[in-house]
Amino acid sequence: MKIFKKPDYAFIKPEKEFEGLKIYYLSKHLGLKPVDLDVNVYQQPDTKTLQKISSYFPINIKEMVLLNQIHSDKIVHKTNKKSSNPTADGIITSLKHIVLFIKTADCVPIFLYDHENKVIGAVHAGWRGTSLKIIKKAINKMEHFYKTKMENLYVFIGPAIGPCCYEVGKDVYESFSFLGKAKEDFFNRRKDKTFMMDLKGINAYLAEKEGVPQENIEICELCTYCNPNLFYSYRRDKNETGRNLNFIVMTK
Numbered sequence: 001m002k003i004f005k006k007p008d009y010a011f012i013k014p015e016k017e018f019e020g021l022k023i024y025y026l027s028k029h030l031g032l033k034p035v036d037l038d039v040n041v042y043q044q045p046d047t048k049t050l051q052k053i054s055s056y057f058p059i060n061i062k063e064m065v066l067l068n069q070i071h072s073d074k075i076v077h078k079t080n081k082k083s084s085n086p087t088a089d090g091i092i093t094s095l096k097h098i099v100l101f102i103k104t105a106d107c108v109p110i111f112l113y114d115h116e117n118k119v120i121g122a123v124h125a126g127w128r129g130t131s132l133k134i135i136k137k138a139i140n141k142m143e144h145f146y147k148t149k150m151e152n153l154y155v156f157i158g159p160a161i162g163p164c165c166y167e168v169g170k171d172v173y174e175s176f177s178f179l180g181k182a183k184e185d186f187f188n189r190r191k192d193k194t195f196m197m198d199l200k201g202i203n204a205y206l207a208e209k210e211g212v213p214q215e216n217i218e219i220c221e222l223c224t225y226c227n228p229n230l231f232y233s234y235r236r237d238k239n240e241t242g243r244n245l246n247f248i249v250m251t252k
């Protein structure tokens with residue numbers, strides 16, 4: 001992935017580009033400020049924030065979908081242009097111009113693209129969603145509704161907390177037993193019985209296990225915790241954190 005720095009904000013884009021596909025991982029300057037977050041209402045942005053984003057990027061405020069994210073494995077299939085923000089952590093659609101947002105503050109924003117059938121997907125994967133294999137469920141939904149072939153599927157794994165900073169306890173470690181032997185590749189055991197976890201790596205592994213070719217998977221190396229000038233991080237800023245915004249949209 002590559003980073004583009006502007007005077008007052010930055011964004012990250014995948015190396016791999018497709019005509020009519022836009023994927024942006026925005027820096028915190030275009031995110032949701034801590035003061036604007038109402039933790040009781042799914043951390044949704046206000047109109048002012050969305051208007052600001054639509055002034056920087058050619059996207060329509062009326063066509064934005066912002067999931068009410070709940071750390072689940074629920075994936076919705078969007079089939080009409082009616083404006084709504086469903087409660088789920090993943091969404092797929094073949095509709096053009098519909099902007100799928102994922103809000104993050106350490107969790108992994110993942111975007112999917114079937115370039116043959118022109119289908120996109122967006123997934124919010126924290127450790128809970130990842131342990132529920134939400135990426136697999138999103139891929140399976142694309143296979144089910146669109147007969148997506150794995151060789152045509154691209155997976156873009158955005159900026160999130162890295163194994164450098166993501167310390168987890170035994171409870172989290174144990175909820176990944178389904179990985180079998182591969183688990184040890186993604187949990188670095190420390191002397192104090194905690195683990196440094198590679199959340200992005202597990203999601204890439206799960207996509208590969210579904211049959212997505214390794215060369216179709218792009219991972220952003222940036223860690224949200226390590227880059228306070230770029231990203232909000234829940235681990236770093238605790239309850240003072242905001243939310244980073246990331247989106248995917250098809251224009252053709």
Ligand SMILES: [Zn+2]
Nearest residue numbers: 164165223226
């Ligand atoms: Zn880090």
